[in-house]
Amino acid sequence: MRILVTGSSGLVGSHLIAALRAKGHDAIRLVRNAENVDPGEIYWDPEKGELDSAKLEGCNAVVHLAGENIAHKLWTTEQKRKIRNSRIESTKLFAKALSQLSSPPAVFVSASAIGYYGDRGAEEVREKSPIGIGFLASLCREWEEAARPAQQAGIRVVNLRFGIVLSPEGGVLKLMLVPFRLGLGGPLGSGQQYMSWISIFDAVEAIVFCITNDTIKGPVNIVSPSPVTNAEFTKVLATVLGKSASLAVPAGPLRMILKGLADELMLASTRVYPEKLLEADFKYQAPKLEPALRRLMAEFEKNKAGK
Ligand SMILES: NC(=O)c1ccc[n+]([C@@H]2O[C@H](COP(=O)([O-])OP(=O)(O)OC[C@H]3O[C@@H](n4cnc5c(N)ncnc54)[C@H](OP(=O)(O)O)[C@@H]3O)[C@@H](O)[C@H]2O)c1
Numbered sequence: 394m395r396i397l398v399t400g401s402s403g404l405v406g407s408h409l410i411a412a413l414r415a416k417g418h419d420a421i422r423l424v425r426n427a428e429n430v431d432p433g434e435i436y437w438d439p440e441k442g443e444l445d446s447a448k449l450e451g452c453n454a455v456v457h458l459a460g461e462n463i464a465h466k467l468w469t470t471e472q473k474r475k476i477r478n479s480r481i482e483s484t485k486l487f488a489k490a491l492s493q494l495s496s497p498p499a500v501f502v503s504a505s506a507i508g509y510y511g512d513r514g515a516e517e518v519r520e521k522s523p524i525g526i527g528f529l530a531s532l533c534r535e536w537e538e539a540a541r542p543a544q545q546a547g548i549r550v551v552n553l554r555f556g557i558v559l560s561p562e563g564g565v566l567k568l569m570l571v572p573f574r575l576g577l578g579g580p581l582g583s584g585q586q587y588m589s590w591i592s593i594f595d596a597v598e599a600i601v602f603c604i605t606n607d608t609i610k611g612p613v614n615i616v617s618p619s620p621v622t623n624a625e626f627t628k629v630l631a632t633v634l635g636k637s638a639s640l641a642v643p644a645g646p647l648r649m650i651l652k653g654l655a656d657e658l659m660l661a662s663t664r665v666y667p668e669k670l671l672e673a674d675f676k677y678q679a680p681k682l683e684p685a686l687r688r689l690m691a692e693f694e695k696n697k698a699g700k
Contacts, residue, residue: 396604397435397449399423399483400458400504404563405555405596409456412597421452423459439483446490449498454604457487457503457540464565468528468653477532480504484539492546501543502603505552507589507616509533512661515587519668520554520612529657537612549610551603556589556616556665558596559685561693569630576636582644584624586662589616592685595677602675614667617680626682633686 396413400406401422413420422434430436437444439459449455461479466472484503491497510518511525524530537552544550559566572578591599596615603609621629631638647655667675679685 394453394604395419395421395451397421397423397452397455397498398458399437399439399456399487400460403458404560404593405504405558405600406456406458408560408593408597409458409600412601416601425459437486439479439486442482442486444486444490446493449490450494451496452498454498454500454502455487455491456600456604457484457501459483460504463506463529464568464654464658467651473528477535480532480536481539484536485542488540488543491548492542497543497546497548499607500549500551500604501540502551502553502600503536503540505533505536505554505612507554507556507614507663507665508657509537509554509612510663510665512586512657513664514662515664517664517666519666520614521668525663527657527661528653549607551609552612553600553603554612554614554616554665555596556591556614556620556663558593558615559590559689560593561689562593566689570634572640573630573634573636573638576638577640578627578631578636578638579640579642580624580627580638581642581647582623582660584622584627584641586623586660587620587664588623588626589614589620589663589665590626590682590685591615591617592679592689594688595679595685598678599670599675602670602673606673609669609673611669613669614665615670616665616667617677617682617685618667618671619681620664621682629683630686633683633690 410420423437424430424434435448461475508529511527511530540550627638
């Protein structure tokens with residue numbers, strides 16, 4: 394298949410491109426910097442609304458992962474605008490372009506997040522559960538709605554509601570490894586908040602599953618079937634690293650320093666069940682946290698040694 398990927402330099406995108414190519418697909422990167430476009434790649438500039446539709450003709454699938462990183466900077470008004478616009482406007486740009494093609498792709502797979510559900514305590518949420526409250530919830534609603542023109546044009550649309558994607562190379566796990574390796578890790582706030590996680594290798598396979606399985610459409614929870622509390626996550630990560638992790642970080646200072654980012658990303662509890670993946674018989678390679686972390690760390694160390 395000829396598969397176009399945005400956000401391909403990111404954590405998920407880089408792994409996805411490698412996996413698609415290893416499976417024999419023609420994975421084509423969309424590149425935002427005109428000076429860095431290699432032969433076989435496609436230039437676009439979501440900020441300026443530039444996308445050459447003719448280059449999209451005849452592709453089989455588009456995977457849209459691009460967006461300003463959610464956790465790298467404080468959520469100032471300007472940063473929230475960037476986070477929002479980089480997702481909503483770029484998704485609208487793609488959905489419109491795809492809907493006008495004479496030879497459109499069969500499927501448009503567009504990122505979203507479990508932030509859709511908001512802070513739900515111990516309640517188990519599924520794809521059909523109602524939306525939550527907060528910046529991330531309304532962002533995800535708009536993000537998913539932005540893909541609608543593609544669906545109205547008869548293209549199968551999948552909204553990937555990613556949980557916390559675990560990889561030592563990026564995202565939350567990379568941030569956690571520094572203090573944990575120094576023995577300075579510990580639960581955040583009460584530690585009772587649920588973390589719905591998925592290993593990078595299962596996340597990538599789930600995306601490929603959504604591309605190739607034509608019964609899958611609409612929102613899909615990209616999480617493992619075994620979410621854990623933050624306290625459990627802390628314990629398991631410390632065990633895998635052979636460190637202690639008893640330095641609890643109280644919620645008060647976290648909120649004072651990181652504000653909304655602390656409330657919605659670190660202290661919010663979202664216990665997500667991957668109903669659609671399980672009903673479609675998706676096979677996880679690492680459905681449990683400890684084996685997943687052990688495999689991720691082992692592969693990371695092996696790759697580092699090989700470099
Ligand atoms: N990783 C997670 O745990 C997680 C959880 C929930 C949701 N998600 C969502 O899934 C998607 C992929 O996640 P990821 O972890 O791979 O993200 P990431 O590592 O932050 O990568 C996102 C990519 O988007 C592009 N990008 C960055 N800033 C941009 C901007 N201002 N406008 C347009 N594009 C921009 C960049 O790729 P190029 O330079 O190649 O264009 C970047 O590498 C994101 O939309 C993210 O919000 C991820």
